[in-house]
Amino acid sequence: MIAKKMIKYVQGNSVTRAMFEEGKRMARLYGAENVYDFSLGNPSVEPPAAVKENMVQILQEVPPNQIHGYMNNAGHEEVREAVAKSLNDKFGTDFTEQNILMTVGAAGGLNVILKAILDPGDEVVAFAPYFGEYNNYVANFDGVMTAVSPNIPDFQPNLAEFEEKLTKKTKAVIINTPNNPTGVVYSKETIQKLAAILEQKQKEFGTAIYLIADEPYRELAYDGVEVPYLTKYYDNTIVGYSYSKSLSLPGERIGYLVIPNEADDYGNLWNAAVIANRILGFVNAPSLQQLAVARCLEEATDISIYDTNRKLLYHKLTGLGFECAKPEGAFYMWVKTKEPDDKAFAARAKEFNLLLVPGSSFMCPGYVRIAYCVEKEMLLRSFAAFEKLAAYYKE
Amino acid sequence: MIAKKMIKYVQGNSVTRAMFEEGKRMARLYGAENVYDFSLGNPSVEPPAAVKENMVQILQEVPPNQIHGYMNNAGHEEVREAVAKSLNDKFGTDFTEQNILMTVGAAGGLNVILKAILDPGDEVVAFAPYFGEYNNYVANFDGVMTAVSPNIPDFQPNLAEFEEKLTKKTKAVIINTPNNPTGVVYSKETIQKLAAILEQKQKEFGTAIYLIADEPYRELAYDGVEVPYLTKYYDNTIVGYSYSKSLSLPGERIGYLVIPNEADDYGNLWNAAVIANRILGFVNAPSLQQLAVARCLEEATDISIYDTNRKLLYHKLTGLGFECAKPEGAFYMWVKTKEPDDKAFAARAKEFNLLLVPGSSFMCPGYVRIAYCVEKEMLLRSFAAFEKLAAYYKE
Numbered sequence: 050m051i052a053k054k055m056i057k058y059v060q061g062n063s064v065t066r067a068m069f070e071e072g073k074r075m076a077r078l079y080g081a082e083n084v085y086d087f088s089l090g091n092p093s094v095e096p097p098a099a100v101k102e103n104m105v106q107i108l109q110e111v112p113p114n115q116i117h118g119y120m121n122n123a124g125h126e127e128v129r130e131a132v133a134k135s136l137n138d139k140f141g142t143d144f145t146e147q148n149i150l151m152t153v154g155a156a157g158g159l160n161v162i163l164k165a166i167l168d169p170g171d172e173v174v175a176f177a178p179y180f181g182e183y184n185n186y187v188a189n190f191d192g193v194m195t196a197v198s199p200n201i202p203d204f205q206p207n208l209a210e211f212e213e214k215l216t217k218k219t220k221a222v223i224i225n226t227p228n229n230p231t232g233v234v235y236s237k238e239t240i241q242k243l244a245a246i247l248e249q250k251q252k253e254f255g256t257a258i259y260l261i262a263d264e265p266y267r268e269l270a271y272d273g274v275e276v277p278y279l280t281k282y283y284d285n286t287i288v289g290y291s292y293s294k295s296l297s298l299p300g301e302r303i304g305y306l307v308i309p310n311e312a313d314d315y316g317n318l319w320n321a322a323v324i325a326n327r328i329l330g331f332v333n334a335p336s337l338q339q340l341a342v343a344r345c346l347e348e349a350t351d352i353s354i355y356d357t358n359r360k361l362l363y364h365k366l367t368g369l370g371f372e373c374a375k376p377e378g379a380f381y382m383w384v385k386t387k388e389p390d391d392k393a394f395a396a397r398a399k400e401f402n403l404l405l406v407p408g409s410s411f412m413c414p415g416y417v418r419i420a421y422c423v424e425k426e427m428l429l430r431s432f433a434a435f436e437k438l439a440a441y442y443k444e
Numbered sequence: 445m446i447a448k449k450m451i452k453y454v455q456g457n458s459v460t461r462a463m464f465e466e467g468k469r470m471a472r473l474y475g476a477e478n479v480y481d482f483s484l485g486n487p488s489v490e491p492p493a494a495v496k497e498n499m500v501q502i503l504q505e506v507p508p509n510q511i512h513g514y515m516n517n518a519g520h521e522e523v524r525e526a527v528a529k530s531l532n533d534k535f536g537t538d539f540t541e542q543n544i545l546m547t548v549g550a551a552g553g554l555n556v557i558l559k560a561i562l563d564p565g566d567e568v569v570a571f572a573p574y575f576g577e578y579n580n581y582v583a584n585f586d587g588v589m590t591a592v593s594p595n596i597p598d599f600q601p602n603l604a605e606f607e608e609k610l611t612k613k614t615k616a617v618i619i620n621t622p623n624n625p626t627g628v629v630y631s632k633e634t635i636q637k638l639a640a641i642l643e644q645k646q647k648e649f650g651t652a653i654y655l656i657a658d659e660p661y662r663e664l665a666y667d668g669v670e671v672p673y674l675t676k677y678y679d680n681t682i683v684g685y686s687y688s689k690s691l692s693l694p695g696e697r698i699g700y701l702v703i704p705n706e707a708d709d710y711g712n713l714w715n716a717a718v719i720a721n722r723i724l725g726f727v728n729a730p731s732l733q734q735l736a737v738a739r740c741l742e743e744a745t746d747i748s749i750y751d752t753n754r755k756l757l758y759h760k761l762t763g764l765g766f767e768c769a770k771p772e773g774a775f776y777m778w779v780k781t782k783e784p785d786d787k788a789f790a791a792r793a794k795e796f797n798l799l800l801v802p803g804s805s806f807m808c809p810g811y812v813r814i815a816y817c818v819e820k821e822m823l824l825r826s827f828a829a830f831e832k833l834a835a836y837y838k839e
Contacts, residue, residue: 050561050651050708050713051560051713051716052560052562052563052585055560055712055716055720058716058719058723059712059715059716069514069516070516091513091514092509092513093509095507095508095509096508096512100508100512101504101508104499104503104732105500105503105504108500108503109496109500112490113491114487114488114490114491114692116695117491117692117693117694117695117696118486118487118694118695119464119484119486119694119695153548153725153726154727156725157726157727158725159725160724160725161725164447165446165447165450166445166446167447168447168448182722185723186725189723190447220445256445257445297508297509298512299512299513299514300511300512300513300514300728300732301512301732302548302726302727302728302729302730303730313445314445314446317445317446317450317451318445318446320454321446321447321450321453321454324454325450327577328453328577328584329555329584329724329725330548330549330551330552330553330555330556330726331551331552331697331726332548332549332551333695333697334697335695335697335698335730335733336696337499337695337732338730338732
């Protein structure tokens with residue numbers, strides 16, 4: 050008696066999430082120290098100390114009904130002002146609190162903006178490989194997802210195919226850089242070209258095409274690589290941000306949308322998004338978390354820990370003969386599988402207690418994603434298992 | 445360029461929410477002490493002291509990644525176990541953690557269960573007057589809302605009309621007791637009759653009809669009135685609960701769904717709901733709040749404060765000649781307007797700085813809702829304004 054639309058989900062479910070559960074089951078079975086769970090982007094690095102200190106301070110000092118009460122559906126005004134100011138300081142933008150909508154994580158934010166703009170049949174374009182949940186978010190509003198093929202081996206967006214796949218019905222493009230699952234950061238030149246294509250297509254079709262920048266990994270960039278701030282390159286950019294990774298708060302569901310004044314139909318778009326936040330059932334972003342992140346805007350988790358893992362893993366895997374995309378950001382390694390069927394490869398890896406997510410979950414078979422946001426000791430212990438996996442495919 | 449479905453929302457928006465903003469504007473204009481804002485159900489009573497104590501203790505004692513990390517999309521297992529046990533102790537039920545899905549408030553929970561069960565065109569029945577957001581939640585999934593006419597003057601459900609309005613396409617009935625906006629508590633006899641009608645109609649149509657009990661006001665009942673626990677009366681009951689009112693945490697967005705084993709198609713229903721929680725973008729209920737409420741299950745805000753307001757206001761309004769529904773629960777007074785047009789009446793009240801929500805927002809014109817979850821001093825100051833309002837209509 051469940052909804053027909055839900056049947057395929059119940060039968061399929063999320064491979065990543067199923068692995069998360071499977072990892073916990075295997076840990077009980079074989080001992081946690083013998084299971085190498087690289088399945089979920091659940092940060093291993095602790096939040097900065099300031100997060101706890103500020104949460105406790107807020108609880109001790111601010112009147113409880115002010116902490117926990119209702120506020121504007123867009124979020125606390127002073128929090129939104131602080132976020133706007135912080136962005137302006139960092140990126141030279143010119144946002145006010147009327148451009149910042151606090152959301153239940155980036156997942157909440159993406160659903161809010163898609164609800165605000167999508168009519169049934171509207172098309173949303175994304176570059177494979179991409180986070181599989183985008184398919185579900187777009188389907189929530191009866192949108193149609195269009196995937197641009199992966200650009201192997203550098204995994205920068207395939208702009209020639211992108212241009213061909215834009216149509217009069219394209220309402221939005223979702224871009225995610227630093228990228229989940231590849232760890233690739235899209236270069237400034239790529240962004241400029243992509244923006245030029247969008248500008249030209251908007252003119253050609255007489256439509257507005259929103260570029261939705263999903264940015265939970267913005268601060269997770271290594272080797273000093275620049276991550277361009279997209280509102281500066283294209284007026285119709287909406288940014289979806291999350292503190293899940295930058296402050297290691299994924300379970301708290303706290304993030305925001307940036308809806309710039311320059312975006313097409315700004316007034317209606319802002320109002321529609323605030324209303325969508327309410328009627329989708331979020332109502333508002335969790336209030337204590339709003340107040341806490343506003344006091345931690347210049348804080349960041351210690352990404353040197355991820356960086357160490359990144360280097361260790363990249364060195365190990367390439368040494369074993371695995372092909373990896375150049376990992377410049379996020380905390381994912383994107384590895385070519387030793388047999389074409391990535392699900393078979395992941396199943397084989399699981400025999401060595403390695404939990405890796407098949408690339409087909411990201412619309413890109415032939416690869417696996419390794420989330421290296423794990424304890425370094427676990428990573429080092431896992432190397433013997435990777436050796437066995439490599440040896441298996443050498444025989 | 446916003447979605448067509450959103451245009452009517454942007455033009456209409458929520459009257460209650462607009463009033464919340466208007467109240468803040470008027471407070472700046474006339475001074476907060478001269479504005480009597482009865483528009484929003486934003487608790488005035490503080491959370492119990494244990495809420496703060498436990499939040500601080502959790503932050504001080506539990507490892508941060510355990511507090512703030514991802515968990516099962518249904519919520520922390522130990523939290524769900526604790527909630528199940530607490531319900532079993534209170535109501536003699538037999539729930540386990542597999543029946544408790546932690547949600548982003550009751551609004552999140554209602555959207556999750558509706559996503560799980562509604563196909564486009566499926567009908568959902570509610571008893572007027574009801575919380576206007578139900579219309580939006582049902583529309584999110586292309587369901588069709590059917591309102592049963594108000595039963596004046598006692599505002600118990602109109603069961604004769606209810607029976608007539610159930611069809612083969614009825615997938616769910618939403619019931620809310622203690623009721624927003626009337627403050628009425630549905631009696632045990634009413635529930636038994638309603639359950640019998642549903643049982644009979646399920647047989648007649650060969651369908652499953654889920655009874656969704658929206659219960660944010662469960663603990664706000666006065667004069668020792670009993671609030672029946674609905675899963676005990678009808679197998680296909682889903683409970684949506686929120687800590688917004690019982691612990692005064694509305695901004696934190698924390699609640700749960702109860703999906704009992706006895707519910708039709710339990711296994712698929714549970715899985716669909718957990719997946720819906722994920723793909724709608726909630727992902728999971730805010731994690732610190734989950735841990736906090738699990739430690740405060742036997743706590744409750746001091747409802748004697750609301751009770752005092754209730755008695756003062758009821759006495760005052762009836763003394764002024766206003767007709768009020770018998771207020772047995774929640775923190776709302778439901779008052780017949782002195783002219784048939786409730787919006788005109790509310791506009792008139794606003795001239796005396798009284799912010800009341802027109803009944804038409806609750807599918808029941810000719811009434812206004814007064815949210816008395818306010819400071820007692822403000823309530824007492826407002827009486828002069830109510831006197832002027834009454835005097836205006838006497839002239």
